Amino acid sequence: MKKKILIVEDEIRIARVISLELTHEGYEVEAVDNGKEALKRAKEAKWDLILLDVMIPEINGMEVLRRIRLEDAKTPIILVTARNSIFDKVNGLDHGANDYITKPFEMEELLARVRSAIRASSFQIQNANTxxxxxxxxxxxxxxxxxxxxxxxxxxxxxxxxxxxxxxxxxxxxxxxxxxxxxxxxxxxxxxxxxxxxxxxxxxxxxxxxxxxxxxxxxxxxxxxxxxxxxxxxxx
Incomplete structure (x- = not known):
């Protein structure tokens, strides 16, 4: 069964490129462009990974992350940010992000982080009763x-x-x-x-x-x- 990934990205060109690359890698992909829709889709479906941009309209990515984690502690979430400060990165990790990647990024790096996060999540599920x-x-x-x-x-x-x-x-x-x-x-x-x-x-x-x-x-x-x-x- 294909792994399902939700992309939350308001830059249409970037969202399209990421979607194409992930689809080519064999993932089932859906993209939304704002925080409100991201929260809605996060609740409506089960995702193997959420790729979440921080600077998105309506509800920012950090707040989306916080709200998701109130109800879902397990779905892997990778933050995508244009900010390169240690504070933003640590803040995201402390709010429950599994990883982060900073724009601009190489697609191979993003794909590697996606594989790593999904693999780690699968391992945790297998050992969840320990x-x-x-x-x-x-x-x-x-x-x-x-x-x-x-x-x-x-x-x-x-x-x-x-x-x-x-x-x-x-x-x-x-x-x-x-x-x-x-x-x-x-x-x-x-x-x-x-x-x-x-x-x-x-x-x-x-x-x-x-x-x-x-x-x-x-x-x-x-x-x-x-x-x-x-x-x-x-x-x-």
């Missing part, structure tokens, strides 16, 4: 709930994905490049220090105020998650 535990930390994929010592912890999507990947590789030193490739995508073109920034976010939420630290830095190499029990459990 509950991971390390010491007193428990992560439930299906509910996207994180609890430590009975306290529920709120994480952004990127923080959650980073934590899950680390918990899938307990007691292993993970390099920055590994984490970038697996959590941000192999074609991520930003600074590698974004890993350090998000590790810092996780530590504040997952470790600070609890009995002991689970996230550790291996100087000059990378990071690892390790419990006092030195064991990891994963159950369906």
């Amino acid at each position: 509950v991971r535990t390390i010491d007193d930390l428990e992560v439930d994929d299906s509910a996207r709930v994180v609890v430590r010592a009975g306290v529920q912890i709120e994480l952004t999507k990127r923080e959650f994905d980073l934590l899950v990947f680390m918990m899938d590789h307990p007691n292993q030193v993970l390099t920055r490049d590994q984490l970038l490739n697996e959590v941000w995508g192999f074609d991520y073109a930003g600074e590698t220090n974004v890993v350090d920034v998000y590790i810092g976010y996780l530590r504040k939420k997952v470790d600070n105020g609890f009995s002991h630290s689970l996230i550790h830095t291996v100087r000059g190499v990378g990071f690892m998650i390790k419990g006092l029990k030195n064991e990891h459990q994963s159950k369906a």
Whole structure:
């Protein structure tokens, strides 16, 4: 069955080119040109991916993203933006975007990001009923709930994905490049220090105020998650 992609883009020429390329790649494509119609179509149909331009009329892309995520936490969304500031990118990711791409972009880069987002989403669906535990930390994929010592912890999507990947590789030193490739995508073109920034976010939420630290830095190499029990459990 063909994967369905919703394109939200108000520049007709760009929307047409993207639609043609994605159709040629074997996707089923629909395009809308404003935020109001995007929200309507997002609710009416099931999409394998939404390609969402930020600067669109009626309702801007960030607000469309926010409203979609209130009801749908799983559909992959890639933001398309003409803005190149770190703030806009981080803001989009923190509001639930899976990835972003900045105009102007090469079509091959866009196609690669689409493939990566859909592949990651399919993997998450296959493993959606997994509950991971390390010491007193428990992560439930299906509910996207994180609890430590009975306290529920709120994480952004990127923080959650980073934590899950680390918990899938307990007691292993993970390099920055590994984490970038697996959590941000192999074609991520930003600074590698974004890993350090998000590790810092996780530590504040997952470790600070609890009995002991689970996230550790291996100087000059990378990071690892390790419990006092030195064991990891994963159950369906």
